Amino acid sequence: MRHDMDPAEQQYWLDQVAYLVDELDPVPAGLVERAQFAVAIEDIDAEVELEAALWLDQRSLVGVRGGGPGTITFFVGDLTVMVNVTRTGECHRIDGWLVPAGEHGVEVRVADHETSSTTADEGGRFVLTEVPRGTTQILIRMNGGRPRTVVTPTVVL
Template sequence: MSTADGQHEFDEAGVDMDNLTEQDLLLLAELDVLFDKVDPVPADLVERVQFAIALEDLDVEVARWERAEELAGVRGAGPNTVTFTVEDLTIMVSFAPAGAGYRFDGWLVPGGPHTVEVRVAGHSSTTAEADEGGRFAVDDVPKGTTQLVVHLANGTGSRPRTIVTPTLML
């Protein structure tokens, strides 16, 4: 299809729509159906994206994955450990199946009396206080899209900081 000024119209993939035959269009329609069947958009994608960005305090630092030991086994029977880091903080958390959900045992390095919030989509947040050594534990974490938010204790003269991890699918 050409525009009013005679220019060719291209779709978002850069395909010249004027040069497609009826067979091309049928093939593209079949490919669309095939991709919808073999690799559909996750039904909860919008919810997961909204969960990941719905933080009350948008002034957060995002931690990065450092090590994920056997994360493929999250749904398995054994404990799993994942490590996240930002410039001056390491967050290590082990999680093991417990009842209908998980138990989290974690450590913050350097330690201190920081607040750790566990967010799970569709559930209320649970908080735990880390001890001076940085250890914290949270029982009864439900299954689902999960994220840790660490509210660092405010040292003298420094501004409060909040660290958020990437989401985990438990």
């Protein structure tokens, strides 16, 4: 910008740039809601390792949306979360396994729905039978030597 512009002229050009950005590169639909959902974690001091998380879809997610079972594996630091997702009517059944195994707390959060909670058994297995469809995160409350909370990346089921 020229330094000799008056504030009104500067504002005019800034408004023009903002308009072009909105027209040429708009915010994707639902992005704000997904971001708010991803940040809405009850424990502010939770160890959230989203940046380090890698997830591997061992079957096409199209199968999950299509009603057949699908397996997704999340690697978050030293934790592995494997879930098998099976559509049951308007909901999903989630069968999951945690490594390292243990009686860890498991929450499945789906945007605009109540949280589903359970505790994994000593072998790390957990089941949730009525999980709604939608933008989903799994939150694991690790017990044992280093208690912490881990959150998987967000996926749409």
